[in-house]
Amino acid sequence: MSDKNTEPAVDKVDTSYLEGLVGYNARRATLVIAESFLKHMAVHELRLVDFSVLSLIAHNQGITSRQLCATLNIQPPNLVGMVNTLEKRELITRRPHPHDARAVGLHLTPTGKKLVRQAEQTVTQLEDDATARLSAAERRTLMQLLRKIYA
Amino acid sequence: MSDKNTEPAVDKVDTSYLEGLVGYNARRATLVIAESFLKHMAVHELRLVDFSVLSLIAHNQGITSRQLCATLNIQPPNLVGMVNTLEKRELITRRPHPHDARAVGLHLTPTGKKLVRQAEQTVTQLEDDATARLSAAERRTLMQLLRKIYA
DNA sequence: TATTGTTATACTCTATAACTATA
DNA sequence: TATAGTTATAGAGTATAACAATA
Numbered sequence: 001m002s003d004k005n006t007e008p009a010v011d012k013v014d015t016s017y018l019e020g021l022v023g024y025n026a027r028r029a030t031l032v033i034a035e036s037f038l039k040h041m042a043v044h045e046l047r048l049v050d051f052s053v054l055s056l057i058a059h060n061q062g063i064t065s066r067q068l069c070a071t072l073n074i075q076p077p078n079l080v081g082m083v084n085t086l087e088k089r090e091l092i093t094r095r096p097h098p099h100d101a102r103a104v105g106l107h108l109t110p111t112g113k114k115l116v117r118q119a120e121q122t123v124t125q126l127e128d129d130a131t132a133r134l135s136a137a138e139r140r141t142l143m144q145l146l147r148k149i150y151a
Numbered sequence: 152m153s154d155k156n157t158e159p160a161v162d163k164v165d166t167s168y169l170e171g172l173v174g175y176n177a178r179r180a181t182l183v184i185a186e187s188f189l190k191h192m193a194v195h196e197l198r199l200v201d202f203s204v205l206s207l208i209a210h211n212q213g214i215t216s217r218q219l220c221a222t223l224n225i226q227p228p229n230l231v232g233m234v235n236t237l238e239k240r241e242l243i244t245r246r247p248h249p250h251d252a253r254a255v256g257l258h259l260t261p262t263g264k265k266l267v268r269q270a271e272q273t274v275t276q277l278e279d280d281a282t283a284r285l286s287a288a289e290r291r292t293l294m295q296l297l298r299k300i301y302a
Numbered sequence: 303t304a305t306t307g308t309t310a311t312a313c314t315c316t317a318t319a320a321c322t323a324t325a
Numbered sequence: 326t327a328t329a330g331t332t333a334t335a336g337a338g339t340a341t342a343a344c345a346a347t348a
Contacts, residue, residue: 062160097160100328149281
């Protein structure tokens with residue numbers, strides 16, 4: 001065949017348009033951190049959402065499932081299994097809510113408290129790694145700017 | 152029952168720990184933008200990933216499926232259906248790759264080009280809305296800091 | 303041997319409808 | 326009438342194994 005082939009081939013992919021979007025950059029950064037999170041949290045057998053739930057219970061002893069769902073944007077049916085699993089692992093307990101017989105307060109067990117302490121240390125390390133190329137001031141700026149988008 | 156109930160109840164949920172994490176803030180911001188994206192892109196019948204694929208083809212005529220997968224972190228089997236759908240909608244065409252008979256070059260049709268132009272305008276508007284509380288300088292800083300995390 | 307594109311398939315994540323007990 | 330927690334279920338999204346055609 002003669003070589004006057006006019007079909008274009010792509011050498012290096014031009015991503016400049018997408019890189020000009022905040023959404024694209026936020027998504028890529030989030031995925032990188034989430035991947036690191038998944039890997040580092042494997043030793044504790046926790047996923048991202050499990051850690052968020054445990055940490056919120058740790059800092060809000062007696063929080064209800066509904067409050068967790070509202071805070072983390074989880075649908076109530078999707079939380080049920082997670083809470084059951086955490087309870088079976090004896091990381092949390094359900095106790096009656098003081099003012100509302102429909103609701104159940106969630107509390108950490110001593111084992112749960114210990115795990116949260118360890119997991120939060122892991123997260124601190126992981127966050128330091130992920131933001132290693134940022135100064136402390138840049139890190140604060142970044143979180144401030146992100147909050148302006150979602151809050 | 153006597154009211155010396157010692158069970159704690161949570162009034163306002165304390166999220167300060169999670170808000171101190173870059174990953175948490177990045178995730179929340181990403182979800183807010185993604186939700187807006189989904190809503191605004193509904194008129195074009197495009198999801199986030201469809202737009203990314205179309206936009207990359209627009210700026211890289213002749214790009215292959217593999218290159219799209221590598222750029223967007225998609226598994227090849229998951230791209231097949233998307234490309235088929237876009238082809239059925241007559242937004243893209245497959246043409247032989249000039250140097251590699253295994254590969255297929257992806258190209259926009261005139262209809263596809265028109266849709267990408269419209270969709271990119273929608274995205275610009277949407278990004279402006281999402282970052283309305285940021286100055287132009289802050290927007291640039293935000294993208295720069297996010298890139299330092301994932302690049 | 304390695305890579306492109308593909309099929310089949312499974313697993314996770316997320317969303318909705320409907321029920322019960324209580325407010 | 327509304328809300329908390331739950332069950333069942335469906336739909337997206339994402340991942341792996343294996344194959345034919347070509348490098």
